[in-house]
Amino acid sequence: GESVGLHLPTLSVQEGDNSIINCAYSNSASDYFIWYKQESGKGPQFIIDIRSNMDKRQGQRVTVLLNKTVKHLSLQIAATQPGDSAVYFCAENAGSARQLTFGSGTQLTVLP
Amino acid sequence: DAGVIQSPRHEVTEMGQEVTLRCKPISGHNSLFWYRQTMMRGLELLIYFNNNVPIDDSGMPEDRFSAKMPNASFSTLKIQPSEPRDSAVYFCASSLLGLAGQTGELFFGEGSRLTVL
Numbered sequence: 001g002e003s004v005g006l007h008l009p010t011l012s013v014q015e016g017d018n019s020i021i022n023c024a025y026s027n028s029a030s031d032y033f034i035w036y037k038q039e040s041g042k043g044p045q046f047i048i049d050i051r052s053n054m055d056k057r058q059g060q061r062v063t064v065l066l067n068k069t070v071k072h073l074s075l076q077i078a079a080t081q082p083g084d085s086a087v088y089f090c091a092e093n094a095g096s097a098r099q100l101t102f103g104s105g106t107q108l109t110v111l112p
Numbered sequence: 113d114a115g116v117i118q119s120p121r122h123e124v125t126e127m128g129q130e131v132t133l134r135c136k137p138i139s140g141h142n143s144l145f146w147y148r149q150t151m152m153r154g155l156e157l158l159i160y161f162n163n164n165v166p167i168d169d170s171g172m173p174e175d176r177f178s179a180k181m182p183n184a185s186f187s188t189l190k191i192q193p194s195e196p197r198d199s200a201v202y203f204c205a206s207s208l209l210g211l212a213g214q215t216g217e218l219f220f221g222e223g224s225r226l227t228v229l
Contacts, residue, residue, distance in 0.1 A: 034217065043116075043203050043220030044155070089155065100218060102155040 012109045019077040021106045023090035026071060030092040034100065035064060035075045038087045047075070047088075077108075085110045116221035118204050124227045130192040133224045136185055137206030145218060146179055146189050147203040155203070161187065162209055194228045201225045 013019045025033070031052040036044035050057045050064045050073075057064050063076040073090050087107050091100040117136040125131055137144045145160040159169040161181045169179070176195070181187040191198055205218040 041222075043205070043223050044218075045220070046217045049217065100157075104154045 009104070010107045010109070012111055013080050014111050015080060015082060017080055019075075019080045019084065019108060021075045021077075021088050021090075021108065023073040023075075023103055024071060025073060025090070025092050025103075027092060027094050027101075028071065029094045032093040033064070033066060033073050034091045034093075035062075035073075036089045036091060036102075037084075038089065038105070040086075044089060080108075080110050082110050082112070084108060116204055116206050116219050118202075118221035118224050120224055121222060122225045122227075124229065125194055126229050127195055128193045129228075130190065131194045131198075131226060131228075133189045133202050133204075133226070135187045135189070135204030135221060137187070137204070138219055139185065141206035141208055141219070142184075143207045143209045144181060144187050145205040145207070146187070147205065147220075149201045149203060149223070150199075158189070158202075191226075194226075196228045199226055199228050 011019065011021060032049065034049040035047040037047050038044045048057060048059045048062050048064050050066050052068060055066050061078045065074045075088060077084055085108055087105040089102050089105045091102045093100050116138055119134045123131060143160060143162045146158040148156050148158055156171055158171045159179045160167055164181045164184055176193060177191055179187065179189045187204065189202060201223040203220050203223045205220045207216055207218045
């Protein structure tokens with residue numbers, strides 16, 4: 001079946017470096033995508049979203065890129081900080097009356 | 113706003129016992145979701161409600177699971193009887209569904225960690 005998946009289950013970066021977390025999706029009907037951050041012992045927290053009529057969206061220190069041609073989504077975190085250490089999930093929504101489908105998550109570890 | 117509130121935060125019970133998890137969504141949100149999270153299966157949607165009405169319960173594992181939303185500010189997820197394989201973190205989330213039913217940002221609670229011995 002169609003699903004959302006992540007290329008890398010774990011990612012370690014040095015503090016201050018930029019992080020890139022990737023996500024592949026297979027449902028070409030998906031038109032809305034969200035990145036969530038989940039810290040240990042907490043619920044997922046919204047980071048940034050993007051609709052399919054855009055290919056880039058920027059937030060504070062984060063940028064989401066969407067490549068519909070290859071069905072690829074990425075989250076870029078600038079100047080990664082220790083507080084960015086968490087599991088990051090991408091999620092897709094394929095349209096009306098549908099729920100978000102979450103990927104398996106990537107563990108980001110920020111090294112001192 | 114206090115966000116989505118779940119209780120209990122932790123529950124340890126024995127196999128066969130009834131478990132009830134509770135959720136208070138964010139005031140004004142019209143949809144509520146129950147998710148289960150495990151290492152093996154990640155985040156799985158169990159059921160979601162729109163305007164207190166169950167819309168999609170296809171994710172509910174089996175008849176031992178039931179969910180209710182008697183009003184806009186309260187929902188329960190019940191497992192009876194519980195089994196060790198039900199051990200997981202159960203999240204409640206709320207959202208504002210658009211007029212066309214499109215899902216926007218989900219606001220998650222802190223989760224209820226269930227351990228069934």
